[in-house]
Amino acid sequence: MTIKLYAHPFSSYCQKVLIALYENATPFEFRMLGPGDPQAGAELAELWPLKRFPVIVDGGRTVLEASIIIEHLGLYHPGPVRLIPSDARVALEVRMMDRFFDNYIMTPQGRIVLDSLRQAPDRDRLGVAEARVMLDTAYAWLDDVMAERKWAAGNAFSLADCAAAPALFYADWTHPIGKAFGHVHAYRRRLLERPSFARAVNEARPYRPLFPLGAPDRD
Numbered sequence: 001m002t003i004k005l006y007a008h009p010f011s012s013y014c015q016k017v018l019i020a021l022y023e024n025a026t027p028f029e030f031r032m033l034g035p036g037d038p039q040a041g042a043e044l045a046e047l048w049p050l051k052r053f054p055v056i057v058d059g060g061r062t063v064l065e066a067s068i069i070i071e072h073l074g075l076y077h078p079g080p081v082r083l084i085p086s087d088a089r090v091a092l093e094v095r096m097m098d099r100f101f102d103n104y105i106m107t108p109q110g111r112i113v114l115d116s117l118r119q120a121p122d123r124d125r126l127g128v129a130e131a132r133v134m135l136d137t138a139y140a141w142l143d144d145v146m147a148e149r150k151w152a153a154g155n156a157f158s159l160a161d162c163a164a165a166p167a168l169f170y171a172d173w174t175h176p177i178g179k180a181f182g183h184v185h186a187y188r189r190r191l192l193e194r195p196s197f198a199r200a201v202n203e204a205r206p207y208r209p210l211f212p213l214g215a216p217d218r219d
């Protein structure tokens with residue numbers, strides 16, 4: 001049975017999973033969420049009442065959360081690119097970096113974007129300021145880490161890079177990565193050149209007008 005992926009091409013967490021699928025050319029059916037297919041949205045609500053995406057259904061099993069979906073793909077649909085290393089100690093570093101990108105890059109950038117969608121009286125100025133400080137602190141930390149690494153957890157492309165690619169892509173649009181952080185910029189460029197992510201970025205290009213803060217004319 002083909003994997004069903006409930007997702008939207010412009011969503012950062014969906015891109016995280018798309019990278020993993022493209023890395024290993026894993027076949028799947030794209031159940032595109034959006035106004036064009038209310039049935040896909042109804043199916044998602046049935047599968048996962050929190051209606052967060054991506055979600056996959058694979059052989060009767062519903063799998064939530066982008067990182068867990070990628071772990072699932074590695075276990076049930078392994079391919080030549082091992083996104084979770086077989087050495088448990090190396091895998092621990094991969095998982096730690098994956099958590100870093102979700103919690104300290106993706107989350108604060110999402111907070112800023114969501115705040116911009118609110119009516120002026122409902123805006124959370126303090127929360128946005130905190131998110132900006134978190135991003136600057138995270139960029140600085142990552143710059144030191146990436147001084148010695150090609151990919152987030154070392155020399156091999158992994159789950160952590162699937163998380164990093166959309167996180168740094170959108171974070172730089174939302175709260176630009178400072179010029180001083182040359183290693184982060186170089187890493188972001190390497191991610192954009194990776195064919196799996198380049199494909200996800202291209203497929204999402206038509207939706208750029210949806211970016212609430214205005215998508216910059218680059219990338």
Ligand SMILES: N[C@@H](CCC(=O)N[C@@H](CS)C(=O)NCC(=O)O)C(=O)O
Nearest residue numbers: 011012013051052053054065066067
């Ligand atoms: N922790 C979840 C986050 C998923 C998430 O927040 N997805 C966004 C799209 S990028 C979403 O579902 N947004 C819709 C909403 O918040 O209602 C994961 O890792 O998959």
